[in-house]
Amino acid sequence: MKRFDDVMYAYLTADNGFATEIEREREAGRIEIAAELERLRRLNDQAYFVLIVAEFEQYVSDLALRRVEDGRRGQYGDRRVCSVLWQRIGEDITKLSFLDRVALLMDKGRFELAELNKLYRTRSEIAHGRALSAVVDVPNTARTVERIASLLQDAP
C-alpha cells in the first residue's frame, strides 16, 4: 500500500488554513462565520479519515483475494479450504465482511485487530452521519493504518 505522506501533507495544509481563517474571523468579530468554518474543519477531518480507511479496506481486499487464490493453488494454507472459499465468493472478496478478510491475513489474537475493528466501526459511524466526535487526528490514523498494512504484507 502506498504511504500517506502526501495525504497527510495535504490534510495539514488544509487544516492549518482552517485554523488561520477561524482565528481571523474571530478577531474580526465574525463569530458565526468562524463557527461555520469550525464545522467545515470537522467535516474535512472526517473526509480524510474515511479516505484513509477506504484505501486501507481496498488494500485488505486485494491482499485477502490474493491469499485465497494462492491458497487454492497450494501455495499457502489449506488448498481444499481455500478452494471451497473461492467457490463461495467467486472473485468478489467483499462477500466476506471486512474483519473476516482481515482474519485471512492476521491471527485473531493480535491487538492490531482490535485497533482495526475500532477504526472500521468509526468509519461506519462517520459514513452514516452518527459520529459525534468529529475531530480526528488524521495523521495519527494514517500512521496506524500504514503500520498495520505493513504487518499484513509481511504476514505468512
Add this chain to the structure above:
Amino acid sequence: MAYVYDDSGEHEELPSKEEVAARLSRWESRLNALYARIEKWLPSESGYVLDRSSRIPVNEPLMQAVGLAPGSLPKLSITHPDGSRLVFFPSGLWMIGGNGQVSAVADRLAWKLVDRGTDDAPHWTVYTRRPPIRSVEFDCDAFRRMLAEAA
C-alpha cells in the same frame, strides 16, 4: 446505535450532561496548564506581551447532543514588539486519536498540537508543518522554533 465520542472507543449511550461539563472543566484546566508552560518558555527580556484574558466560544457536537449550553475557553496571545502575533486556542476536545487539540496560529502559519496523554497526565505533541509529517514533543525547543517562524 453506537455514538463515537472520544478516543476510548465507541459508546452505546451518551454521557450525562454533568459528565460532559466535568470533562470540559478538566479541559480548561489542561489548557491553562499548557499556557502557563508556554509562558515560562518565552525568552526573558524579549519584549513579548502575553494576553490570556480573551476567551473563544465552545459548542462541540457532544455538548449539543446532551443539551449543555455553549461555553467559552481561554486562548493565549503572544505579541512580539514588532506587532507579529502567535495565538494558541483550543480546537476540539472530543477527538478520535487524541485527547484534545489546540491550534497555534501566526499571521500566515499554523500548527496543530495534540494531547496524547490523559486528563491527569497531558502529553502535548505538535505536528511538523512540512514533509515528512511527524508528531514531535511540544517542548521548549519546539515552541521557540515556532516562535522564530512566526516572527
